[in-house]
Amino acid sequence: MKKIALVEYGKLELQDNWEGVRTIQDGTVKVDVSACSICGSDIALFKGKRSLVDERYFGHEFSGVVIDAGAGANGITSGMRVGSELSRTCGQCWNCLNGLPNYCKSMNDALLPGGFSEETLVLNRPDYSFISPLPDEIDDITATLLEPTNCAYHAARQANITPGDSVVVFGMGTIGLITACILKSMGASSVIGIDNSKERLAKVRELNLVETIDCNDKDWLEQVRERGGTFGVDVVVEATGAVQVLKNAFDAVRPGGKLVVASVYHGPAGDLELLPIMRKELTIKGAKGPFPHRKTEGSSAALETLVKLQGELKKIITVYEYKDALKAFDDMMSGAALKAVIKFK
Numbered sequence: 384m385k386k387i388a389l390v391e392y393g394k395l396e397l398q399d400n401w402e403g404v405r406t407i408q409d410g411t412v413k414v415d416v417s418a419c420s421i422c423g424s425d426i427a428l429f430k431g432k433r434s435l436v437d438e439r440y441f442g443h444e445f446s447g448v449v450i451d452a453g454a455g456a457n458g459i460t461s462g463m464r465v466g467s468e469l470s471r472t473c474g475q476c477w478n479c480l481n482g483l484p485n486y487c488k489s490m491n492d493a494l495l496p497g498g499f500s501e502e503t504l505v506l507n508r509p510d511y512s513f514i515s516p517l518p519d520e521i522d523d524i525t526a527t528l529l530e531p532t533n534c535a536y537h538a539a540r541q542a543n544i545t546p547g548d549s550v551v552v553f554g555m556g557t558i559g560l561i562t563a564c565i566l567k568s569m570g571a572s573s574v575i576g577i578d579n580s581k582e583r584l585a586k587v588r589e590l591n592l593v594e595t596i597d598c599n600d601k602d603w604l605e606q607v608r609e610r611g612g613t614f615g616v617d618v619v620v621e622a623t624g625a626v627q628v629l630k631n632a633f634d635a636v637r638p639g640g641k642l643v644v645a646s647v648y649h650g651p652a653g654d655l656e657l658l659p660i661m662r663k664e665l666t667i668k669g670a671k672g673p674f675p676h677r678k679t680e681g682s683s684a685a686l687e688t689l690v691k692l693q694g695e696l697k698k699i700i701t702v703y704e705y706k707d708a709l710k711a712f713d714d715m716m717s718g719a720a721l722k723a724v725i726k727f728k
């Protein structure tokens with residue numbers, strides 16, 4: 384069996400003769416992985432910015448087929464096509480009862496060893512459903528976008544836009560791009576993506592997903608105001624994880640506007656000027672995905688969104704064979720790929 388192993392921080396190894404998952408544990412199902420995409424958090428693990436000891440899995444954005452359904456909780460059966468969505472909610476703890484199901488449980492131990500291997504165990508108990516059954520309309524490669532789409536959908540919901548709002552999204556990585564596409568579908572009048580990678584911006588323009596501005600341009604703020612509103616845009620989404628971009632976000636948003644922070648900061652705020660929060664009367668919201676937003680009949684709102692927008696969203700994917708996995712990681716880090724998906728089948 385094949386496995387892409389993170390043997391130490393900064394070092395990946397293709398293990399062609401991995402022994403596979405030997406025993407199924409209580410409360411888990413075994414999934415035959417079709418494909419797994421590389422998340423920004425996988426890159427953070429790779430670089431040692433997150434701890435493999437704490438998180439204990441590598442690769443969480445995968446699709447595949449259940450080959451052993453264990454106790455069959457949540458209607459999961461053998462042979463079912465599934466995608467990882469991370470909707471973990473018991474419905475009974477304080478977090479769940481107070482509108483914060485995304486805090487219900489830790490993801491640690493949810494996957495063993497994770498989606499960068501040909502098969503993996505996945506926790507699936509009545510109170511913890513990591514996977515969602517996939518409808519026929521979506522293919523295995525596109526379905527690897529389910530978890531990032533879930534995070535982006537939550538960020539878009541946190542933005543709580545009014546149709547006609549102008550929007551700027553900082554960071555044209557996966558979450559920024561998908562959030563931008565969702566906000567457009569929700570009725571934003573203009574959505575501008577801002578990034579500092581010329582390569583990434585060229586790709587976004589080529590795919591014609593959103594308008595773009597290069598933040599290396601000296602007049603980037605004038606460009607924002609020209610296109611999004613004289614005093615700034617109604618909503619800014621920060622999806623870079625770079626503290627200094629928050630300053631740009633404060634500049635780009637109009638007085639009384641909203642700022643959604645949908646990224647992970649690994650460093651302190653340094654000398655960031657915080658006065659605009661009061662001066663501009665900003666509303667600042669965090670967005671910690673994934674979040675189990677459900678339709679009234681219980682189905683996943685993120686999955687429905689992905690199916691609906693898949694024609695656009697699948698454009699961001701570059702597919703790599705397992706043997707080219709190291710290049711896939713390099714291309715994600717350089718911006719040569721917007722979203723790298725590694726194919727096992």
Ligand SMILES: [Zn+2]
Pocket residue numbers: 422423424443444530531
């Ligand atoms: Zn992810």
Ligand SMILES: [Zn+2]
Pocket residue numbers: 472473474475476477478479480484487488
């Ligand atoms: Zn709970």
